[in-house]
Amino acid sequence: MTSPLVRIRGLEKRFDLSGGLLEQIKFEGGRFRRKQEAVHAINGVDLDVNRGEALCVVGESGCGKSTVARTVMGLLSPSAGEIEYDGNRIDHLEGKDVLPYRRKMQMIFQNPYASLNPRMTIQQTLEEPIRFHHPDWSPMQIRDKIHEVMHSVGIDPDWGSRFGHEFSGGQRQRIAIARALAVDPEFIVADEPISALDVSIQAQVLNLLMDAQESRGLTYLFITHDLAVVEHFGTRVAVMYLGRVCELADTQTLFATPRHPYTQALLSAIPKLEDDRPNHIRLQGEVPTPVNLPSGCVFHGRCPYANDRCRQEIPELIATDGGARVACHAVEEGRL
Amino acid sequence: MALLEVKNLDVRFAVRGGDLKALRGISFSLDKGERLGLVGESGAGKSVAAFSILNLIARPGYIAGGQILFEGTDLAAMSERELSKIRGNRIAMIFQDPMMTLNPVLTIGTQMVEAILAHRRISKKAARDIALDRLKKVQIPSPEKRLEQYPHELSGGMRQRVIIAIALLLDPEIIIADEPTTALDVTIQAEIMALLLDLCEQENVALMLITHDLGVVSQVTQRMLVMYSGRIIEQGPTREIINDAQHPYTQGLINALPQMGEPGERLFQIPGSMPSLKNVPSGCPFHPRCRFATGQCKQAMPDYVRSGNVDVACYEVSNLIEQEKHMQEAES
Numbered sequence: 053m054t055s056p057l058v059r060i061r062g063l064e065k066r067f068d069l070s071g072g073l074l075e076q077i078k079f080e081g082g083r084f085r086r087k088q089e090a091v092h093a094i095n096g097v098d099l100d101v102n103r104g105e106a107l108c109v110v111g112e113s114g115c116g117k118s119t120v121a122r123t124v125m126g127l128l129s130p131s132a133g134e135i136e137y138d139g140n141r142i143d144h145l146e147g148k149d150v151l152p153y154r155r156k157m158q159m160i161f162q163n164p165y166a167s168l169n170p171r172m173t174i175q176q177t178l179e180e181p182i183r184f185h186h187p188d189w190s191p192m193q194i195r196d197k198i199h200e201v202m203h204s205v206g207i208d209p210d211w212g213s214r215f216g217h218e219f220s221g222g223q224r225q226r227i228a229i230a231r232a233l234a235v236d237p238e239f240i241v242a243d244e245p246i247s248a249l250d251v252s253i254q255a256q257v258l259n260l261l262m263d264a265q266e267s268r269g270l271t272y273l274f275i276t277h278d279l280a281v282v283e284h285f286g287t288r289v290a291v292m293y294l295g296r297v298c299e300l301a302d303t304q305t306l307f308a309t310p311r312h313p314y315t316q317a318l319l320s321a322i323p324k325l326e327d328d329r330p331n332h333i334r335l336q337g338e339v340p341t342p343v344n345l346p347s348g349c350v351f352h353g354r355c356p357y358a359n360d361r362c363r364q365e366i367p368e369l370i371a372t373d374g375g376a377r378v379a380c381h382a383v384e385e386g387r388l
Numbered sequence: 389m390a391l392l393e394v395k396n397l398d399v400r401f402a403v404r405g406g407d408l409k410a411l412r413g414i415s416f417s418l419d420k421g422e423r424l425g426l427v428g429e430s431g432a433g434k435s436v437a438a439f440s441i442l443n444l445i446a447r448p449g450y451i452a453g454g455q456i457l458f459e460g461t462d463l464a465a466m467s468e469r470e471l472s473k474i475r476g477n478r479i480a481m482i483f484q485d486p487m488m489t490l491n492p493v494l495t496i497g498t499q500m501v502e503a504i505l506a507h508r509r510i511s512k513k514a515a516r517d518i519a520l521d522r523l524k525k526v527q528i529p530s531p532e533k534r535l536e537q538y539p540h541e542l543s544g545g546m547r548q549r550v551i552i553a554i555a556l557l558l559d560p561e562i563i564i565a566d567e568p569t570t571a572l573d574v575t576i577q578a579e580i581m582a583l584l585l586d587l588c589e590q591e592n593v594a595l596m597l598i599t600h601d602l603g604v605v606s607q608v609t610q611r612m613l614v615m616y617s618g619r620i621i622e623q624g625p626t627r628e629i630i631n632d633a634q635h636p637y638t639q640g641l642i643n644a645l646p647q648m649g650e651p652g653e654r655l656f657q658i659p660g661s662m663p664s665l666k667n668v669p670s671g672c673p674f675h676p677r678c679r680f681a682t683g684q685c686k687q688a689m690p691d692y693v694r695s696g697n698v699d700v701a702c703y704e705v706s707n708l709i710e711q712e713k714h715m716q717e718a719e720s
Contacts, residue, residue: 112573220661250429250662251600255644255655262654277574284646284655303651321578323603324647325630330585330607332578338543 055139056100057239057271058124063097063133065119066090069343092342093119095295095350096133098369101239106265106272108286108303110279110318114339116295117275121243124273125159126150137239155185158232162244164224168216174227175212178202178234185235201230204267205260222253226260233264243275258285279322283307291315294342294350297369301376311378313355313388349381357382389460390417391561391594392441397454397464399433399440401665402447408665410436412618413454418562421592423585425605425626427641428615431662434598437615438564440464441596442475458562477507480555482565486547490539496523496550497535503557522553526583545576552584556591563588564596569604581608602642606630614638617663617673619689624698634700637674672703680704 069089070076078087094116101107109117122128124135126142135143142153161167168177178198182189189197202209205226216224225245232240242261246254258281264270276282282289286303291312299312310316317333335354340346349367352358359381367379382388399411411433418424426434439445441456443463456463458479463471475481483489491499500519501512508515516535523531526549539547548568555563565584569577585608588595597609605612606626613623614635622635633639642648643656660677663669669676675685684703692699693706700706 112575222661251602251641252429252644252658253661255646255657256659258646259654259657262652278646279574280646284649284651317575321574323578323581323601323607325603325606325642325645327603327607328627330578330582332575332582334579335575338545338576 054103057103057138058099058101058273059134059136060097060099060101060120060124061134061136063094063099063120063123063135064092064131065094065116065123065128066092066131089343092295092345094123094130095345097292097295097297099290099297099300101271101273102287103271104265104269105287106274106285108274108276108282108289109292110276110282110289111292112277112318112339114294114342115292116342117277117292118243119295120292121159121241121273121275125157125241126153127159151185155235156237157239157241158235158237160225160228160232160240160242160245163248164221164228165248167228168224170216173213173215174202174207174219177216177227178212178231181231181235197234201233204233204264205230206256220253221249222256225249225253225257229257229260229264233268236268237270239271239273241273241275244277245274246281247276247278254281261285279319291318294339294345296350296379298351298379299376300369300378301374305375309374309376311372311374311376311383311388312351312380313357313382314351349379355382357388390457391420391422391459392418393455393457394437394441395455395457397437397440397456398452399436399445399449400452401449407452409668410449410618410665411440414615414618414620415454416613416620416623418594418596420561421588421594422611423588423595423597423609425609425612426596426598426615427600427602427605427612429600429641429662431617431664432615433618434615435566438481438566438596438598441564442479442481443471444475444481473507476503476560477558478560479562479564480558480560482548482551482555482563482568484567484570486544486551486571487539489551490547492539495536495538496542500535500554500557503554507558518557519553522556523550525556525587526550526553528553544572545580548572548576548580549583552580552587556587556593559591560593562594562596564598566598567600568597570599570601577604584608602630602645614641617668618665619673619701621674621702622698622700624696628696628698632696634695634698634705635674635702636678636680636704640677672701678704 067090069091076086076088078085097120109120111117123130130143134141137153179194182194182197199209207226246257283303289303289306290297291299293314299315310319317335321332337354340353346353348364349362352362361381367381369377369379370384371377395415396413397411398413400407400409428434440451451464497519501515504515504518520531523534528534528549569580581604599605609626612626612629613620616637622638633642640658649655658677671686671688672690675681690701690703692701693709695705695709
């Protein structure tokens with residue numbers, strides 16, 4: 053088996069909430085104490101992204117899926133853990149050493165209204181990354197490249213002198229994709245790339261991403277909350293809850309036989325066309341805050357199958373007979 | 389008589405360079421206890437339709453024509469004073485973002501009591517009891533405590549429950565819900581939708597649900613109408629439309645859903661995007677994106693034809709129906 057393109061090991065990310073030293077000092081029980089608080093966005097995530105696949109990371113708001121995407125891209129530095137790209141560790145690189153990876157790894161953001169610079173024409177937007185990564189290219193080469201990417205995302209190359217605001221949401225997202233493709237990346241991190249778009253436009257952009265994957269041999273890390281999209285698009289799926297991966301499986305396996313109780317609840321909550329009534333699995337309570345993580349399994353407070361072991365011991369991702377990897381004591385013990 | 393009957397409603401926005409026609413003669417009705425879904429993409433006019441029922445469209449928008457008959461009286465012709473007796477009382481609204489609806493500097497209890505006292509002459513104590521009862525109905529844990537809390541102390545799902553409780557305060561006949569779960573996570577969305585459906589059934593309240601999510605429409609509503617560029621292009625029983633949509637746009641919308649495609653295969657896609665109100669195409673507004681468009685479609689907006697129990701505005705569909713008739717006549 054070939055080695056994965058991106059390897060994430062023991063990734064953790066905390067965001068400090070407590071501010072400066074003076075803000076941390078609290079008066080409690082007759083004496084001054086230093087109190088620190090942090091949001092535990094990711095708590096030990098191991099993931100491999102294989103060449104040519106689309107690995108989808110799903111979960112609800114606050115589960116850490118976007119933080120994983122940003123940390124992999126180097127937009128955030130991890131609090132602990134390692135990220136390897138093609139066998140080389142990249143999470144501690146600085147300055148010039150990062151540049152070759154920046155070209156190979158590109159990102160598409162959720163909101164195409166915020167991710168395009170309003171003062172730049174489309175031509176300038178697409179030129180910038182090419183000039184930056186290929187300073188030796190001639191103006192002709194650059195022009196041809198821009199022509200090629202605009203054509204491949206379905207934007208008329210003659211529109212290069214227009215500004216972002218002259219385009220609709222779907223067209224802007226196409227331009228954002230063109231910008232990512234302009235430097236011939238191998239690996240694209242897409243953070244909710246179609247969530248802000250209308251249904252008929254979602255299908256167009258999803259088709260575009262699939263075409264690009266096929267013609268350019270791209271590898272995707274696809275972050276989304278929309279499970280219907282995952283079922284259609286993903287090769288493998290990682291389901292996240294409170295900063296941990298609770299189930300990792302091939303898309304088909306996951307949708308046919310979800311094992312983790314959270315995955316089951318999440319799948320049952322998608323409204324389907326053939327439903328006459330909502331028929332979801334009801335979970336108790338709500339997602340706890342990532343500031344004070346629950347002990348043991350992060351899901352135990354809402355899980356109908358939780359027992360004492362779940363409340364104390366953190367479950368590891370363990371391979372099951374179905375081929376899925378599940379972090380659940382109940383599945384491991386055969387209770388579920 | 390239908391509880392609510394909208395006839396030829398025409399809503400425009402007066403802007404420089406002429407009026408933008410946001411709604412162009414839409415007609416539909418809502419019966420007592422019925423659940424109706426309004427579906428369409430952004431810019432189709434579904435929110436404008438919902439807002440104009442209570443005349444909540446802000447300037448420069450105005451109702452240019454048509455009637456909104458609520459139990460026989462025309463809401464479009466009512467004064468602000470008369471309307472305020474209906475808003476929140478007989479017809480309640482639920483908006484997309486609960487944080488925008490709730491006042492951040494008042495406790496939940498104060499806001500609920502205020503809403504009741506605006507319409508009923510009862511004591512504060514009695515109003516508080518009603519508020520508590522509604523919070524129990526929406527299954528909020530420890531409802532007494534919630535009355536004393538401020539909106540920011542509640543989670544998104546809890547806030548939307550409070551909003552539903554407020555909508556139910558005065559036993560309305562109609563609840564208009566504008567994308568009530570769009571801002572929420574999938575599992576919370578499922579909870580809220582199930583709750584709204586249960587309550588509407590229990591209390592026999594009519595629901596007008598505005599959403600872009602066809603799955604939700606199919607789960608919750610009995611009838612639906614599909615809007616495109618300020619027009620209703622198809623309306624009828626939800627199940628019938630979902631299973632066998634007639635209008636090419638509705639068909640495209642359903643087929644474009646990832647759950648309709650084979651995994652890994654290209655999805656069906658409708659080319660282009662919804663026209664802006666500034667340059668609405670002539671004739672059928674969908675014709676530039678339609679696979680079946682002919683010269684006829686560019687000239688005039690098609691009239692509604694009936695297919696099964698569904699009303700559709702499409703020349704292609706009406707031509708097919710004509711053909712079928714001829715064939716049957718020829719056979720007999």
